[in-house]
Amino acid sequence: MRGAVIHAPGDVRFETLDDPTISRPTDAIIRTVATCVCGSDLWPYRGAEPIGDPHPMGHEYVGIVEEVGSEVDNVTPGQFVVGSFATSDNTCANCRNGWQSNCLHREFMSTCQADYVRIPNAHGTLVATDDHPSGDLVPGLLAVSDVMGTGWYAALAAEVKPGATAVVVGDGAVGLCGVIAAKELGAERIIAMSRHEPRQKLALEFGATDIVTERGDEGIARVKDLTNGIGADSVLECVGTAESMRQALHSTRPGGNVGFVGVPHEVAIDGQELFFSHVGLRGGPAPVRRYLPDLIDRVLSGRIEPGKVFDLTLPLDQVAEGYKAMDERRAIKTLLKP
Amino acid sequence: MRGAVIHAPGDVRFETLDDPTISRPTDAIIRTVATCVCGSDLWPYRGAEPIGDPHPMGHEYVGIVEEVGSEVDNVTPGQFVVGSFATSDNTCANCRNGWQSNCLHREFMSTCQADYVRIPNAHGTLVATDDHPSGDLVPGLLAVSDVMGTGWYAALAAEVKPGATAVVVGDGAVGLCGVIAAKELGAERIIAMSRHEPRQKLALEFGATDIVTERGDEGIARVKDLTNGIGADSVLECVGTAESMRQALHSTRPGGNVGFVGVPHEVAIDGQELFFSHVGLRGGPAPVRRYLPDLIDRVLSGRIEPGKVFDLTLPLDQVAEGYKAMDERRAIKTLLKP
Ligand SMILES: [Zn+2]
Ligand SMILES: [Zn+2]
Numbered sequence: 168m169r170g171a172v173i174h175a176p177g178d179v180r181f182e183t184l185d186d187p188t189i190s191r192p193t194d195a196i197i198r199t200v201a202t203c204v205c206g207s208d209l210w211p212y213r214g215a216e217p218i219g220d221p222h223p224m225g226h227e228y229v230g231i232v233e234e235v236g237s238e239v240d241n242v243t244p245g246q247f248v249v250g251s252f253a254t255s256d257n258t259c260a261n262c263r264n265g266w267q268s269n270c271l272h273r274e275f276m277s278t279c280q281a282d283y284v285r286i287p288n289a290h291g292t293l294v295a296t297d298d299h300p301s302g303d304l305v306p307g308l309l310a311v312s313d314v315m316g317t318g319w320y321a322a323l324a325a326e327v328k329p330g331a332t333a334v335v336v337g338d339g340a341v342g343l344c345g346v347i348a349a350k351e352l353g354a355e356r357i358i359a360m361s362r363h364e365p366r367q368k369l370a371l372e373f374g375a376t377d378i379v380t381e382r383g384d385e386g387i388a389r390v391k392d393l394t395n396g397i398g399a400d401s402v403l404e405c406v407g408t409a410e411s412m413r414q415a416l417h418s419t420r421p422g423g424n425v426g427f428v429g430v431p432h433e434v435a436i437d438g439q440e441l442f443f444s445h446v447g448l449r450g451g452p453a454p455v456r457r458y459l460p461d462l463i464d465r466v467l468s469g470r471i472e473p474g475k476v477f478d479l480t481l482p483l484d485q486v487a488e489g490y491k492a493m494d495e496r497r498a499i500k501t502l503l504k505p
Numbered sequence: 506m507r508g509a510v511i512h513a514p515g516d517v518r519f520e521t522l523d524d525p526t527i528s529r530p531t532d533a534i535i536r537t538v539a540t541c542v543c544g545s546d547l548w549p550y551r552g553a554e555p556i557g558d559p560h561p562m563g564h565e566y567v568g569i570v571e572e573v574g575s576e577v578d579n580v581t582p583g584q585f586v587v588g589s590f591a592t593s594d595n596t597c598a599n600c601r602n603g604w605q606s607n608c609l610h611r612e613f614m615s616t617c618q619a620d621y622v623r624i625p626n627a628h629g630t631l632v633a634t635d636d637h638p639s640g641d642l643v644p645g646l647l648a649v650s651d652v653m654g655t656g657w658y659a660a661l662a663a664e665v666k667p668g669a670t671a672v673v674v675g676d677g678a679v680g681l682c683g684v685i686a687a688k689e690l691g692a693e694r695i696i697a698m699s700r701h702e703p704r705q706k707l708a709l710e711f712g713a714t715d716i717v718t719e720r721g722d723e724g725i726a727r728v729k730d731l732t733n734g735i736g737a738d739s740v741l742e743c744v745g746t747a748e749s750m751r752q753a754l755h756s757t758r759p760g761g762n763v764g765f766v767g768v769p770h771e772v773a774i775d776g777q778e779l780f781f782s783h784v785g786l787r788g789g790p791a792p793v794r795r796y797l798p799d800l801i802d803r804v805l806s807g808r809i810e811p812g813k814v815f816d817l818t819l820p821l822d823q824v825a826e827g828y829k830a831m832d833e834r835r836a837i838k839t840l841l842k843p
Contacts, residue, residue, distance in 0.1 A: 260735045261759050269759035269783050271735075324785075397598045397609075412776060421599050421607035422792075427780065434776025438750060438769030442788040445607050447662075449785035450776075454760075 170281025171486040174221045176214035177494075179487045184223065187278070187285035192238040193256070195289030197230035197248060201309045202279045203477065204489045204501045205252075206339045207430060212490050215432065225280030226252035227313040229305060232293070239289045246295040249463055250286055251455035252276050252313045257291030267291070267456035275452075280486055282505045294459045300467065306474025306502055307466035310344065314500070315462055315473035316455030317428050318344025318405070322352050324426025324449040325401035329353030332394055335375070336415045337405030338366040340476040340500040341428060343373060345403040347471050350374030354401070358393060360386060360414070366499060369475060382414070390418040399423060404450070409434050421445040428453060477502040508619025509824040512559045514552035515832075517825045522561065525616070525623035530576040531594070533627030535568035535586060539647045540617045541815065542827045542839045543590075544677045545768060550828050553770065563618030564590035565651040567643060570631070577627045584633040587801055588624055589793035590614050590651045595629030605629070605794035613790075618824055620843045632797045638805065644812025644840055645804035648682065652838070653800055653811035654793030655766050656682025656743070660690050662764025662787040663739035667691030670732055673713070674753045675743030676704040678814040678838040679766060681711060683741040685809050688712030692739070696731060698724060698752070704837060707813060720752070728756040737761060742788070747772050759783040766791060815840040 172182045187196055202225050210216040232244045242248055255262050255270035262270050274287045286292055300308060307315075318341050327333050333349040335342045338361035349357045350373065358377040359370035367378050379389045391398060398420035404411055407429025415425045416436075427450035441448065465471045479498035481489050482505075489501035510520045525534055540563050548554040570582045580586055593600050593608035600608050612625045624630055638646060645653075656679050665671050671687040673680045676699035687695045688711065696715045697708035705716050717727045729736055736758035742749055745767025753763045754774075765788035779786065803809045817836035819827050820843075827839035 260733050264758065264760050266760040266783055269781075395598050409776075420602065421789075422602050422604040427776075431776030431780050436774040436776060436779070438747075438765075438772025438774060438788075441774070441786070442765065442769050443607075443790070445604055445787070445789040445792075447785060447787035448779070449783070450780045451759075451783040452781070454783075 168282035169484070170278065171224045172221050173211060173218055173224050175218060176212060179212065179224065179490045181484045181486055184281060187283050189234060189236045190285070191287065192236040193288055193290055194236045195232055195239050195242065195286045195293060196234045197228065197284050197286060198233050199228055199230045199279065199282055199284055199505045200247070201229050201305050202483070202503050203227045203309060204493055204503070205313060206341065208490065209494055212494060223278040223281060225278060226276035227309060228276070228279040228284055229309045229312060230284065233283065235289060241290050242293045242295045247299045248293040248295050249308050249312055249459060250292045251316065251459065253452050253455065254286060254288035254292040255456050256288050257456060262291065265457045266454050268452040268454040280483065280503060292456060294463060296463060296467065304466060306477045307472055308463065309502065310473035310476060311459065311462045311466060312455065314340040314476060315344045315347070316458050317341045317453040319348040319458050319462060320453030321345045321403040321405060321426040321428040322348035325403050326424040326447070327352040327354050327401045330355050331400040332356040332358070333401040333403065334358045334360065334390055334399040334418050335403045335405060336360050336411050337429060338363060338370065339405060342403070342405035343369055343476050344473050345405055346370050346373040346375050347473055349403065351471065358390060358399065363496070365478070383410070386414055387417045394420065397421065405429050407431050412436070416441070416444060416446055419444070419446045426450065476500045480504065506620035507822070508616065509562045510559050511549060511556055511562050513556060514550060517550065517562065517828050519822050519824050522619060525621050527572060527574045528623070529625065530574040531626055531628055532574045533570055533577050533580065533624045533631060534572045535566065535622050535624060536571050537566055537568045537617065537620055537622055537843050538585070539567050539643050540841050541565045541647060542831055542841070543651060544679065546828065547832055550832060561616040561619060563616060564614035565647060566614070566617040566622055567647045567650060568622065571621065573627060579628050580631050580633045585637045586631040586633050587646050587650055587797060588630045589654065589797070591790050591793065592624065592626035592630040593794050594626050595794060600629065603795045604792050606790040606792040618821065618841060630794060632801060634801065634805070642804060644815045645810055646801065647840065648811035648814060649797065649800045649804060650793065652678040652814060653682045653685070654796050655679045655791040657686045657796050657800060658791030659683045659741040659743060659764040659766040660686035663741050664762040664785070665690040665692050665739045668693050669738040670694040670696070671739040671741065672696045672698065672728055672737040672756050673741045673743060674698050674749050675767060676701060676708065677743060680741065680743035681707055681814050682811050683743055684708050684711040684713050685811055687741065689809065696728060696737065701834070703816070721748070724752055725755045732758065735759065743767050745769050750774070754779070754782060754784055757784045764788065814838045818842065
């Protein structure tokens with residue numbers, strides 16, 4: 168088969184790779200129907216994270232089951248399945264608590280920008296749809312496997328409640344899905360922080376009521392202006408930098424909540440500042456598996472359309488261009504079709 | 506009148522001071538029935554916080570209303586009142602959200618170890634009891650004004666739920682009140698971390714089911730042993746050091762919650778570590794005013810006995826000995842009677 172391999176910053180190649188095989192009885196092999204490039208893939212691509220030896224890339228996927236190990240009894244070959252970037256047995260103590268992305272047997276996916284993918288913990292990770300979805304629903308289901316699941320978690324971690332005011336920091340695909348989530352959870356006012364017109368438009372389409380283009384202290388002041396001077400009830404931090412975390416914490420009202428889903432890069436939180444803010448803080452890799460049945464339903468029923476975050480679709484063999492377009496901000500998110 | 510004045514580390518004196526007067530129409534003057542020394546008073550006493558010029562001390566109080574300003578209509582002279590260490594108007598946006606300790610007009614109390622005290626924002630701060638309570642209930646009501654209210658908030662911030670496992674880090678008066686709170690909120694298992702026998706005994710009396718004497722990594726391992734290897738649902742951090750925060754965060758299960766109420770001293774939280782832990786974190790000065798009616802009821806009905814944290818009672822003029830006994834850990838908490 169063929170798939171993407173990163174060799175160095177800016178250097179992603181489409182290469183011939185060994186076909187994946189069942190290595191444990193809980194594995195499944197899927198034929199990829201769609202995969203994509205994640206904002207977090209840009210960290211190594213931009214040299215902001217070490218790469219080490221050349222290795223495959225990709226952790227988002229939907230596909231058709233090709234083969235299952237002897238202990239996989241929830242999906243069968245031929246079914247269309249959606250999974251999560253973090254695999255889970257769905258039976259351990261953390262899974263039972265609803266934290267499948269902290270499963271005691273978790274393995275993060277990392278080889279999905281390829282024709283075929285081995286899914287560890289397939290029995291606790293994959294959810295099959297009743298039928299093969301029509302092609303127009305595939306992008307939405309693909310989004311559920313990561314960005315939509317992550318936006319959903321951000322909104323829950325930020326405790327978005329009906330009638331609440333929510334701020335979304337970050338206008339990448341996750342932030343935009345965070346707008347969808349805040350809307351679905353009943354937020355009355357949704358302030359999207361964005362300075363890029365195509366993303367602003369999509370945010371408004373997804374339910375944002377206000378756009379704030381300012382950043383830093385000006386951005387914080389603008390949010391306070393819109394929230395009776397005290398800040399928002401819920402803030403979704405969807406970037407992962409020290410600056411975005413600061414923006415999020417300072418945009419939240421006393422007693423409000425920040426949900427943070429951008430993997431923090433060199434972020435330290437001052438204990439005393441957090442203390443006096445009364446802000447609640449929760450982050451982490453989203454427990455997407457917990458939300459899969461619900462989010463798949465919302466996509467299949469047409470209630471949400473997170474597939475719109477894909478504004479560039481390429482054949483998988485053009486994966487290098489997919490990275491480049493996102494790096495240069497010509498695309499919000501690239502969908503890849505084998 | 507007379508009251509305590511701190512001059513330097515280890516140097517608290519009982520001195521003649523000006524009688525307080527009504528300076529704003531929202532003030533009240535109370536005659537102190539009981540006040541006390543707080544664990545946080547020990548920070549400057551031990552030289553761990555700057556003192557600056559000599560100044561009065563104390564932020565915990567119950568008393569009899571002597572005089573009220575023209576805008577104070579909720580209490581009248583002669584009534585017995587309980588307040589909070591943080592005053593609040595109880596009408597601003599933060600107060601309406603339940604965060605009275607972040608009131609836009611907040612003033613922290615700081616002159617309560619004295620015969621008389623001026624209470625700013627008296628209308629939104631003081632709650633009167635129906636009758637003058639009997640003397641044996643006074644310590645419990647005094648505890649409500651700070652340590653019991655703070656322990657209560659710690660348990661709520663840690664999201665203690667019926668059936669939960671809770672850990673309390675810190676065996677000072679706040680931590681011990683945190684045990685009471687966890688019990689009242691329905692925790693099934695309450696692990697108190699303490700290596701001091703009198704405090705262990707009180708923790709068990711208040712509802713702790715397990716005592717962990719180990720600290721640091723050993724303490725964390727011990728908590729994990731008691732919690733299926735994953736950590737506790739809720740952890741109350743009642744100290745405020747980097748070590749105690751680390752202990753708390755590492756004793757919490759993925760997706761669990763830490764409520765932190767010890768004012769953090771040189772505590773920085775690593776964003777990436779918090780992220781991958783999935784732990785929710787909320788702290789701050791407790792919004793005691795929100796809990797006053799409920800906690801006063803629980804004390805008056807005898808349902809909780811937080812007054813037991815006072816294991817030393819002295820006349821106010823021996824306030825210096827009150828500090829010394831706590832500093833030397835001869836007393837958990839000193840009650841002072843004018
Ligand atoms: Zn698991
Ligand atoms: Zn207020």
